[in-house]
Amino acid sequence: MTGSRYGRSWLGGDAQSWLLILPAVIIMAVFYVYPLLQILWISVSEPAPGLGNYALLATSGPIHRVFATTLRICLLTSVIAVLLGYLVSYVLISVTPRLRRWIFLCVLLPMWISALVRAFAWVVLLRREGVFNSVLLSLGLIDQPLALIWNELGVVIGMVHYMLPYAVLPLYANMRDIDQRCIAAARGLGASRRQAFFRVFLPLSVPGIVGAGILVFVYSLGFFVTPAILGGGKTLMIAEFIRLQIVEILRWGTGTMLATVLIAAVLLLIAVVGRLVGFRRIFGGARSL
DSSP states (O other): OHHHHHHHHHHHTHHHHHHHHHHHHHHHIIIIIHHHHHHHHHHHHSSSSSSHHHHHHHHOHHHHHHHHHHHHHHHHHHHHHHHHHHHHHHHHTTSOHHHHHHHHHHHHGGGGSOHHHHHHHHHHHHSTTSHHHHHHHHTTSOSSOOOOSSSHHHHHHHHHHHHHHHHHHHHHHHHHTSOHHHHHHHHHTTOOHHHHIIIIIHHHTHHHHHHHHHHHHHHHHTOOHHHHHHSTTSSOOHHHHHHIIIIISOOHHHHHHHHHHHHHHHHHHHHHHHHHTOHHHHTTTTOOO
8 A cells, every 4th residue: 555655656756757858858869969979970980980080189280270269269258258247247236126127138138139130230330441440530549440350359349249148147146146244244344345345245256257257158169150250261260160171171070070079178167167166156046137
């Protein structure tokens, strides 16, 4: 009788839960895990079985240059986006709820616009005859148009604009959970506003900074549209290099090898951060916006 009751309890609890998530597991396996396994297989089987494609990581100069360019742009994008996101998030926790909603709308609105549309908008703004150069020339601040596009500068500008919301959200979630009584206690003990910020608030917001930086960096690694348009073919990042290998040069082995390395690097980075810092601390616990 007891065993029967336990059996019914198991069927009504854990088994039912597994049945509910089974369709999602099947979809993930068919449309995500299986293609990834195919990519891994092609990387070790084309053009010949073995690890010859992975040996290019140590010997290929073009791959080294692409990795260096990608790392440089992603790090620069992450630093700038986190700095700007920190300022915006600090303002968000200090203003009235009504103003906070308007600021959030301005921050999140770009996320609803296609990356392609945003990239072409930056082309209009940054080109030699664009708005920025026209304003600077009319004010007499420059004698000739600046090279703001078709280079790494244009790519970084476009990527920072795209990634800013992804920096603001984890930073705001972290800052919102900081107990403001700690700041008040520091002020009550004689600390100035600046000392209270640098000695109390800033250290408490470090998990949010780490989370925002990792999130922006991971997303930036796979950027394709923005570098392709704003870089003008002169700034080659790894996603575009993978497309070049597979679509134009038809070196499927090299392209899938690079894709596999990129996926592995992202997963490893996420695992290390989750292990060392913890996702609950990074994203401000379980509270909602």
